[in-house]
Amino acid sequence: MASSHPNMERFLRDWRQDALNKAQYDSAIFIGDKLLAMTKDDNDAFWLAQVHFAAGNHTRAHDLLIKHGLVGSNPSCRYLAAHCLIRQGNFADALTLLGELTPTHLFASNTKRKTHRTTASRSARPGSRNPDRPPDDLTDEEWSTRRYEAGMCYLRGLCYAKENAFDRAKEAYKDALRIDVQCYEAFTQLVRNSLMSPDEEDEFMQSLDFATVRAPKGGDDPELTSEPADYVHMLYQTQLSKYRNPAAFNTAIESLSTHYGLDDNADLLLARADQLYTQCRFKDALAITAAVLQEDKSNFPAYPVHLACLYELKRTNELFLVAHDLADHHPEHACTWLAVGTYYLATGKIPDARRYFSKSSMMDATFGPAWIGFAHTFAAEGEHDQAITAYSTAARLFTGTHLPQVFLGMQNHAMNNMTAAEEYLKSAYSLCRTDPLLLNEMGIVLYHQDRLREAATFFTQALRVADDTRADPHAWLAARTNLAHAYRRLGLLDKALHEFDVVLRDGGKNAAVFCAKALILLDRGMPDDAAAVLHEALAVNPQDAVATELLNKALELSAMGDVGAFERLDLGEEGEEGEEEMGDGNGGGEMERFEAALEEKKVAAAARMERKGRGRGADKGKGILRGGGGRRGGEREGEERGGGIMDMSDDY
Structure with missing residues (x-):
């Protein structure tokens, strides 16, 4: 049915989006509510729920989706509803909503990708879903659906992890990346939580089809089409175990630093510091982490390596200052109490160290x-x-x-x-x-x-x-x-x-x-x-x-x-007989x-x-x-x- 106030609806949508972009959530909620009352449109209801989620109103966002019957309508609404439940700590309900079946028909693989390159393109009805088609042939709606399905696999992994089912969580994160290799949240859960061994990381990386990374439309240069895939692959390579393939790691770091200007990027610097730490080059690693934290004291991924280097080098005064600063400004973060525990361990106060390490692990299991x-x-x-x-x-x-x-x-x-x-x-x-x-x-x-x-x-x-x-x-x-x-x-x-x-x-x-x-x-x-x-x-x-x-x-x-x-x-001669x-x-x-x-x-x-x-x-x-x-x-x-x-x- 045609809208009776198209200009006003367009005006309200622009206003809502502008308020959302500026983090003026009360304005966005106020305008979004009036827009939804005017249009009764499911899309406007979904966006109002998005505004509530961004404002931290997870219960209101979930109730709004239920009220308008959107949870079962499409993957984006189901993803948002499940995310709301997870933010509320209702992991069992979230898992029930997400289901335990993985959409394996959406998996992208190297085998499939090679088939696309060697066979004639298949004809399909406009708008029909064909998961075997190359990503460039998918419509925007199909591509969006694919990414939300990957996001739901990631959420499923979070629920499994909260239930201590870490094997199932690992498979869910892997499934997310098999569907959408750009689901970095799933990748970082696998890597930072050490859910894969170095050999398993290498095997899994080889199984992923980075060619499914969607390049910007409108370019005819084949090199520009494949460049985003290579870029994502190198970024992921820098986050893997530093034991398995140091040559590949160094190559990725060098390419990202020289060709893309990421030589001062904090994530790449921390990856380099991590490698130096595994080589017991504590002073070199500490110099990098100190430089990163000087630029951004809230870069929490930098603290474990930084604290470990300070501990190894017996710099207890610096440990005290870091722990004191974190306790003053970030008492809600697990890394803060890790720093306090490390200081007490370095000074030989073992019971105090144990207490704060325990507190840190309880804050983030x-x-x-x-x-x-x-x-x-x-x-x-x-x-x-x-x-x-x-x-x-x-x-x-x-x-x-x-x-x-x-x-x-x-x-x-x-x-x-x-x-x-x-x-x-x-x-x-x-x-x-x-x-x-x-x-x-x-x-x-x-x-x-x-x-x-x-x-x-x-x-x-x-x-x-x-x-x-x-x-x-x-x-x-x-x-x-x-x-x-x-x-x-x-x-x-x-x-x-x-x-x-x-x-x-x-x-x-x-x-x-x-x-x-x-x-x-x-x-x-x-x-x-x-x-x-x-x-x-x-x-x-x-x-x-x-x-x-x-x-x-x-x-x-x-x-x-x-x-x-x-x-x-x-002893005779030094050889087998002598031995x-x-x-x-x-x-x-x-x-x-x-x-x-x-x-x-x-x-x-x-x-x-x-x-x-x-x-x-x-x-x-x-x-x-x-x-x-x-x-x-x-x-x-x-x-x-x-x-x-x-x-x-x-x-x-």
Whole structure:
């Protein structure tokens, strides 16, 4: 029926839209209500509901859609009604409204897209829905319907997540992207909540058809038609795991920075900082996050990395200032209490840290850094059973990240439960094979099971990965030290000496490393050289009992002039025969007795330190504030526990 007041209706619609654009919601609601009374048009009712939703009147918006019978009329109204219910916390009702059936007929795939390019276009009635048609052939109404259907899949995922059905939530988010690859809300839920492993991320990205990204109409240049698809793909690539494909990440960052002027964009800078953090380049990462937060203090995605870097660099004063500022201005945000918890953890006030990490996780149940920090507080106090329970919860919530499994392995290792530790680390390895931290931990567990060759393989692989990613060499001195110990016990003494020398040259001035090197020199019948090395060890730590005893032995042998008195083993050539002959490298006679004595002293010293410093222990959770992707900590075993030369190191 033709309108009797077309000019007035046009005037009121323009007025309503102008008020909405200026966030003058009362005006928009007032005018929209008069317009709806005049026209009784469903479209005007939908737009009035949109204004109510934008104003935060979610109940009124939902009731308006129900009153006019719009919920079942089209996907846009059903999407808005479900969104209103979710904002009210009625997740069960929202899921009932959305239904549990996914419109799989709308899925876009690479296979379908290739078919479009190689077959003749199909004829279709004007206005008919054909999901197999290329996006450029869809009408605006069909394209809008497709995007609302994707939006409903995203909302369905939110409802599943609130019901702790994370597997179903993940599939719903994936379905949203299969229908509309531009549904960034679904993509960010998958990535930020660590719902996919790095391999799964890569496989899923390859399955998406970025060619369905709709280019602006009117252009005849094929390159301009495909450019938006490449742009979206690169943007998504920067948000993926930094372990899986660093080359692709660097290429995407370079292209977006140089060709599109995004070199100063906060999201790209944070992606770069995240990569630097995984490489233990804390100062470089902190410089980036500090610059981002200086421009925008409310950029909350920047805080987890920023706080973790401050923690690693022991900048407690800056942590205090950040936490205080957030508590003053954003007490409603989970990240605020993460910052407070991190400050207390850094200052050794573990119960306070636990309380604020718990508060942060209760404010946002999907906030991974808070869960990991909460678990770390138990690990810091040596409460291994409670730490395992907390890490297990994090592993259940964030199935795509390997870090909770790594921490579970470390806790079981601390409890001397090597079988369980190995199983958890293997689970982590199945999710991520390129984290040097994980590879080092696997090597440590194998070392303590006397599986020395396998341990050496993992230590070598950790160093190779760190080198490939251009990680800070100083951050991985522990892995190199562990590799040297494995070589020493395998009887590959030349290799062991080389690795110890590299550690010492790169800054690992540790008395235990000097002692280990001296032990090899004594075993080779070089007491004078061993004595010189042991003097350096005592210069680092004059009270080191192991270095003192070894020095006395070296001086005694040197005075006797009889290198055979140490019962040095005949190692033969360094190769497979030498390894077989050596066995575990400890041998018998004097060497075996001496290392047994060292082991006893190590255990006794560790017991004394544990009695003195219980509650002051080091953080065993190397992933201090990352949910997803995880952050490092440090165990400082050699420094804090006074361990002997056979200690394996987790120190980062």
